Amino acid sequence: MVRVAREKCSELKNVVVKKENMLRMKHNNKFNVVLSINSLLMPSFKEIKRAVKNINNSLKEDGICFIIVPSMESLLYHGLLLLDSELKKTRENTAKRRVKEKLGLKKMDFLFGYFREGKYKQKFYYLHELRYLLKKAGFKNISISKVEYSWKSDSDIGDYERFPKEEKLWDWFVRATK
Numbered sequence: 001m002v003r004v005a006r007e008k009c010s011e012l013k014n015v016v017v018k019k020e021n022m023l024r025m026k027h028n029n030k031f032n033v034v035l036s037i038n039s040l041l042m043p044s045f046k047e048i049k050r051a052v053k054n055i056n057n058s059l060k061e062d063g064i065c066f067i068i069v070p071s072m073e074s075l076l077y078h079g080l081l082l083l084d085s086e087l088k089k090t091r092e093n094t095a096k097r098r099v100k101e102k103l104g105l106k107k108m109d110f111l112f113g114y115f116r117e118g119k120y121k122q123k124f125y126y127l128h129e130l131r132y133l134l135k136k137a138g139f140k141n142i143s144i145s146k147v148e149y150s151w152k153s154d155s156d157i158g159d160y161e162r163f164p165k166e167e168k169l170w171d172w173f174v175r176a177t178k
């Protein structure tokens with residue numbers, strides 16, 4: 001990603017591409033805009049708080065940030081679609097068991113919102129949690145909407161089972177100012 005960004009910006013004189021760790025970066029009142037696209041994925045709540053605070057610090061007064069993160073509610077909604085679909089094929093207890101298997105329930109922590117596979121852990125966000133984190137980090141004018149993913153096979157929803165007639169799955173899209 002960094003290499004591609006450098007290539008794409010190579011002819012722009014006022015663009016510098018740097019690779020930094022959000023947990024350790026120390027920029028103060030420096031940027032008009034900050035984007036974080038599916039990068040706040042660390043499962044540690046303490047680390048997320050630090051990263052969001054560092055993003056806030058890095059913005060100028062009235063600077064704006066745009067953040068996209070995975071949605072926990074979208075995952076739960078997908079569970080609902082799976083259940084309704086399974087109920088057409090089998091009785092309720094079996095349907096519920098199948099949904100738990102399909103969702104990889106043993107790999108999910110629904111309280112703290114993350115997915116675990118071996119050593120890999122990835123954070124998913126509840127709406128209330130996202131609002132809380134942004135407010136605590138000092139953000140104002142917080143607006144959170146959905147960025148929806150197409151059910152089409154070439155879209156970003158990977159190997160999620162598809163329900164093209166239903167409302168789409170989504171990530172959370174944040175717009176907030178300092």
Ligand SMILES: C[S@@+](CC[C@H](N)C(=O)[O-])C[C@H]1O[C@@H](n2cnc3c(N)ncnc32)[C@H](O)[C@@H]1O
Pocket residue numbers: 001020021022023036037038039040041042
């Ligand atoms: C799922 S990828 C998303 C990449 C790209 N933004 C996109 O949307 O295609 C997650 C990215 O977050 C970055 N990342 C994870 N932890 C980070 C941290 N502490 N500081 C900076 N970047 C981090 C990873 O290097 C990786 O590039």
